[in-house]
Amino acid sequence: NKLQKRLRRLVGEAIQDFENALKINPNHLLSLDNLGNAYRLQKRWTDTRQVLDRALSIAPNDPEANYSMGMVYAQTDETTKAYDYLQRALQARPDYPEALNNLGVLYLVTQRPDEAVTTFQRCIRVAPAFDQAYLNLARVYVLKGERDQARDLLNQLLQEHPDQAQARRMLEQLQ
Secondary structure, eight states: OHHHHHHHHHHHHHHHHHHHHHHHOTTOHHHHHHHHHHHHHTTOHHHHHHHHHHHHHHOTTOHHHHHHHHHHHHHTTOHHHHHHHHHHHHHHOTTOHHHHHHHHHHHHHTTOHHHHHHHHHHHHHHOTTOHHHHHHHHHHHHHTTOHHHHHHHHHHHHHHOTTOHHHHHHHHHHO
16 A cells, blocks of 8 residues: 555654764764664564664663664564563663663563562553553453453543543544
């Protein structure tokens, strides 16, 4: 479809721009992080790992590079490595909502629902405006048969984000 073609073209252009920036300054951390993410969007796993390894050799505690590397391993079903990198991202930035949320998802995928709940709750505490943690935690509550808790959580999210369509749909399904 048109949107996907446009997105592919824009990602390709971004890759060229980041590669050009790295010709000027090969150790520019933001360009390395962004190039790694652009490669990750294209599922170019080897290129992604190489670029992020370079970023991490320059700044081993960079939360963005650790998060991105964690996501590469999560997307390629290497959950132990994904967990390690997401933990590193959180050591560098404890209030990193995307890392917390995706760590919670990783716990779910690896059949650790109690740790998922704790992680999603922590994400909501440190980043109450980040809606994905609410939605994921509500899903866990539904899976555990705790529908009242799921409803309460979705209502809490709708107080923060009244226009959150996904929360409204989930709430309707729970009625």
